[in-house]
Structures are given as structure tokens and as C-alpha cells.
Amino acid sequence: MIGARHVPLSSAIHDLPRLLLKQDFVAVASFRRNDHEFDALDQVCFAASVRWCAVYPSEDRLVCGPFIAPGSGPCFRCFLRRYLCHHAAPERELCLQRAYKRDPNLGPRGFLASVAWIAGSMLVATAGMSQAEGGRLMEINLFDADFLHTSVVPIHNCSRCRHRVLTRNGDRFVNRLIPSIQSLLA
Ligand SMILES: [Zn+2]
Secondary structure (H helix, E strand, O other), rough: OOOOOOOOOOHHHHHHHHHHHOOOOOEEEEOOOOOOHEEEHHHHHHOOOEEEEEEEEEOEEEOOOEEEOOOOEEEEHHHHHHHHHHOOOOOHHHHHHHHHHHHHOOOOOHHHHHHHHHHHHHHHHHHOOOOHHHOEEEEEOOOOOOEEEEEEEOOOOOOOOOOOOOOOOOHHHHHHHHHOOOHHHO
């Protein structure tokens, strides 16, 4: 059984450290991806080590993820950078996000009832994921029900989610190079 408290993200955003106290998981259902608020939530979740995930419609798909598990996998900022790198038209996407930031109400108005059920199921499934599954992302095409299950790879040395770095900057490249040039060094 899941005990949950419902709080609108737009009003909770200024009181997140208190609201996240003793919380295990934050599930966000949004009518569109909201990069500004999601990033603010991500920052507080990392500070408090709280797992979180958002579900939102995007074009013809319903997206759930990435599942953010502080300490394992990427942060939301890594996801955004990866997303723009792989997007066919990043300039258009950035333009859209700027318009969304200017007008919080811009975009599709909510979920269809049937899609809300799917969104809820995706979030419940994500809440049950293990820490090691950080970065998992699910997408379902709302026209042909094609399902994508993938994982977001963290950006190297991300200031928010990087794991403890035991080497100096550049060391890992040198260490990889050494075996290749061993004969020259001998
Ligand atoms: Zn990151």
C-alpha cells in the first residue's frame, strides 16, 4: 500500500526542503515537462537524497522519467543535456522551453482520463524501482502503444550527480592511454 500526499508543484517549489523531510519518493504528474521547476526539484532532491520521477505528455508520447535516484545514475540536468544532444531540432526545443518558462500555463491542458491511468501506473512502477535503476526512462506512444524502455547516461563530471572522483582531471584519459603506449614507454 502506498501512502501519498498531494501537493501542487508550483506552490510547493518554495517549500521543498521542508516538504521532502522523511519522504521516500516524489512522483510528479505534469501536463508538460517543466524544466525550470523540475530542475529546482531535482536540486533539492539531491541535497535531501530523495528519489523522484515525473510523468508528462510529449508530442505523441507519454514519458515517465528519467527515474532520478541520487547517488546512482544521472540528475535531471544530465537528462536535459542528453535530450538536447539527441534532439533532431534542439533550437526549436529551446525556443519552446523559453516560451513555456514565460507562460506557465502554455501547453496541453492536462491528461485524458485513460492516459491518466497509464501515467499513474508508470509512476507506481517507478516508485518500486531499486536504487540501481536510476536513470530509467519509459515512453509509450499514445497512437500505436509502442513502448520504449531506456536509460539515461550521466554526463561525465556533472557537478550535481557525479560520483566521488578519485582521480585528478585528465587522469582517466592518461590511464587509458598508458596500456596503448606501453611498448614506447619501456
Ligand atoms: Zn548530472
